[in-house]
Amino acid sequence: MSDPMLSASSPAEPGPSHRDLTAATTSAPAPVAAKVPTERTHHGDTFTDDYEWLRAKDNPDVLAHLRAENEYSQAVTAHQQPLRDAIFSEIKARTEETDLSVPSRKRGWWYFTRSAEGQQYTVQCRVPAATTGDDVADWTPPAIEPGQPIDGEEILLDGNAEAEGQPFFSLGGMAISEDGHLLAYAVDNAGDERFTLRVKDLRTGELLPDTVDNVFYGLAFSPDAERIYYTVVDDSWRPYQVKVHTLGTAASDDVVLYEEADPGMWTGFELSPDRTELLIQVGNSEYAETHSLDLTDAAARPRLLISREARLLHGMDPLTLRGTRHYLITHNHTPGGDAAPNNMVSLVPATELEREFSDQSWTTVLPHADDVKIEGTALTHTHLLVVLRRETTERVQILPLDGLGTAAQAEPVEPAFDEELYTAALAGADFESPVARLTYTSFLTPPRVYDYVLGTGELLLRKETPVHGYDASEYVAERDWATAADGVRIPVTIMRHRSVTADGTNPALVYGYGSYEMSMDPAFGIPRLSVLDRGVVFVIAHVRGGGELGRQWYDDGKKLRKKNTFTDFIAVTEHITRAGWAAPERIAAMGGSAGGLLMGAVANLAPQLYRAILAQVPFVDNLTSILDPDLPLSALEWEEWGNPIEDAAVYEYMKSYSPYQNIAAVPYPKIAAATSLNDTRVLYVEPAKWVQKLREVTTGTEPIVMKIEMDGGHGGASGRYEGWKDRAWDYAYVLDALEATARLSTASDVPTR
The missing domain is CATH 3.40.50.1820 (Alpha/Beta hydrolase fold, catalytic domain)
Incomplete structure (x- = not known):
């Protein structure tokens, strides 16, 4: 609710x-x-x-x-x-009806949406991205004009065409395969948030025969694009299963990877930043449990990382640091029992999670503070991005991974803005990206899109939403x-x-x-x-x-x-x-x-x-x-x-x-x-x-x-x-x-x- x-x-x-x-x-x-x-x-x-x-x-x-x-x-x-x-x-x-989003780069493509005057829904598009080795040039979004297609532009999904003849239309998720060839998307035509999963071959524009009914929000491909992961709700509309569909097989053959029996727990998943793990999180507003699925192994099954028995409200980001697999954990108390109601961030080697929770050794990256609420983290291959709330407003801090969790750890840097009441939110940071995409808005300022250059701290304005x-x-x-x-x-x-x-x-x-x-x-x-x-x-x-x-x-x-x-x-x-x-x-x-x-x-x-x-x-x-x-x-x-x-x-x-x-x-x-x-x-x-x-x-x-x-x-x-x-x-x-x-x-x- x-x-x-x-x-x-x-x-x-x-x-x-x-x-x-x-x-x-x-x-x-x-x-x-x-x-x-x-x-x-x-x-x-x-x-x-x-x-x-x-x-x-x-x-x-x-x-x-x-x-x-x-x-x-x-x-x-x-x-x-x-x-x-x-x-x-x-x-x-007042609205710019024919408009487009700022393109975001992901694995060789620039992805963006278009809207057009008179059309109810957006159109999902992409164009090829160049890779020259020049980070500044390669990660500068292409200049795309509202209403004007450019060379190489592809339409992935036209919401207006999908909605035609339907009483209702909503997208419950989209995922692109690693090779960029397949699009998985989920559609609701009733408003009850029960979606139908479909798969489109972007090379031909044809839909594959694969269809799965009654899926919930969230989709992810396996790295080899042979499997799609999704969640399912029970009769009480509680997401309780994570399932995997193998392309080319019947939906009735889909495998349940995880099922949560507790009616008071919500189940979901997300990809690790490096896209090699599927993190399955089960939780409520008081505590959570996290399992990990190795996406590089088709036969792998989820393994428990942090049990609900620890009564730890937490989120996790896997990363390989100094040659060792670690987990960056945002959490509300320590294994030793020290309370951190506004959350703290710790770095934990993967091997530590194999020990009893109370015996684990965690290294503090960001300590608890009474006047700062840490909302969560994200990662690129070079930097840690922290979403936090101070003086009621959301903002983002950045610090390099080099030296993280050691005496050489750098101090966090926070992009500065002029207004007192504003929201600076993390809109995305692809793992390979040298920039972090931020959105900025206030009660008086229409949404702006910035790219924050991680290596230099430069803040590049990419767009301010026009308001006539x-x-x-x-x-x-x-x-x-x-x-x-x-x-x-x-x-x-x-x-x-x-x-x-x-x-x-x-x-x-x-x-x-x-x-x-x-x-x-x-x-x-x-x-x-x-x-x-x-x-x-x-x-x-x-x-x-x-x-x-x-x-x-x-x-x-x-x-x-x-x-x-x-x-x-x-x-x-x-x-x-x-x-x-x-x-x-x-x-x-x-x-x-x-x-x-x-x-x-x-x-x-x-x-x-x-x-x-x-x-x-x-x-x-x-x-x-x-x-x-x-x-x-x-x-x-x-x-x-x-x-x-x-x-x-x-x-x-x-x-x-x-x-x-x-x-x-x-x-x-x-x-x-x-x-x-x-x-x-x-x-x-x-x-x-x-x-x-x-x-x-x-x-x-x-x-x-x-x-x-x-x-x-x-x-x-x-x-x-x-x-x-x-x-x-x-x-x-x-x-x-x-x-x-x-x-x-x-x-x-x-x-x-």
Whole structure:
């Protein structure tokens, strides 16, 4: 259920007043689902659920009810259509529709993607790369013009052709064989994140007869291109098997290399940087286990490197250093038991991993620090790249492998950037590459692509994403701090148009997530400009449960401390009114998935604070879901929320905040839930039940609606234009509720394209 946050023409006329529109649209009758009481008993407590029957996805009555919900949502929000159209046009006009990515070099080819105006999906391409021995020339991306093919260009996969005639299209992974001849790719045409694996011969353009259904994310070829490795999910949508398919054989003959029986463990794999090992990692948010498969030996079986018995949360990168195989390990405690909650990095000879864990000798490369969270590492043949978080922001440090783990080890170097709030992320570093590819963005800076020259430290700008009609000086993004009830300081991001001041009259939208140690990092968003241009203060509440301030920040917002996430969000809302950034009666809240649970919780705890609440694919019946280990992902959630099946205290705690079970007879604000029928992470039934109960119990008169995408998954409909329409719907809903539909007179005109 974890997932990351969301990311023109003349404006619509203001039209009738907000109050007139509300009165007109709420005359349509809201759908009323039949009550079919279902009892659930745990730890002596019985809960009666009148709407559990809506879970029967194939029941014609359920589908009819969902269609009626869409019709009601359309009726209630019909007056917002001109505003949606305006926002969509603004997004479209600001976006460089015919564009391409910066080419990345891998084994003799430059790989890149193209997008074209009018097309929903990208096209995967490549061109041959020259090898002259001059690193600077050989690793300088070729100059490729948007919309213009170049000599030798090949189309690997056209997403538009793949999506033709399909209700939905998503790629779950791509892999190129070492010799560059074969492409393996996985396609989802339903939105349920169960993919079909296909293989294309890039020399002929023909598909091989090999097809494997129901694969999960992630693909890898063996070095000899004779085998493809992939993962499989079980009935509860938990990835639990790693399998290998031998080309030219039937999928029914595929071999299971690893199977994980524990329902609370997630299984995945990745290639070692030198592409000779497949690292199979099994884990949850508390600890992990790693196995290694020798890809140079077709008969090899996985061997255990670090057991779950060590209770070590870790990641590993194999490397050959000074003629000996080692593993670079990012980990949260030492074999001796010393805690490192923000992680440290150690270098370990492969032979050490054959000993008892407590007896192993590890050499510290980067020590633990209370103010720095080490997120992970990557390797080239010459350098170690470290992804870390300091002062809430993600950045990258680099140090040479020469002398690593010895007294001669060099000090890490960090590329410097000018802004206070930014994200500098590692976008890739091919093992043979003399450069590391970095992406840089901030709330005000569109994404940039840099190549960092490992040998010299030179930072080469390769591209800045063009945004038509955008002037960064018109906007302000700054860090503020709110104070929680227990005295903890909560980071707050305030974004606004430069003409907006803290005069206590502004509309504001507060966004939050706060789960799974996911951080709401600085990132540029074109759709957000349409909100700022209408005078809305866009606020991000970096609440506990996220990862912005290290592991403790996450731990303080999970399990039996989960309520901190909700009260932090409320504290941020109250702070922005005291600071003058928002009028108390003009605040909306927005969050999705686990952030949708946050929306449901604050709606119950402080409905009076919000004019409207938008909950996207909301996890609002979390206790019901986690009590059923057969439902998608439920058992995996025990490490995030606790196990209410076995632990009565966890059950009582979750029951005390579960949004669906704590709806009260109070006047709720306007509420909209957006969901998808085929979502496998948060099932549509959760918001479907939630809105029914809200309508039944609320003492207010504000409309409560649900918009359901009948062909989409967790991210909504597929295709970039459909995604823009979704964002336009979301923001129009919020802006209408806040009476902020007109653009500021000080906002620059959006170009017409």
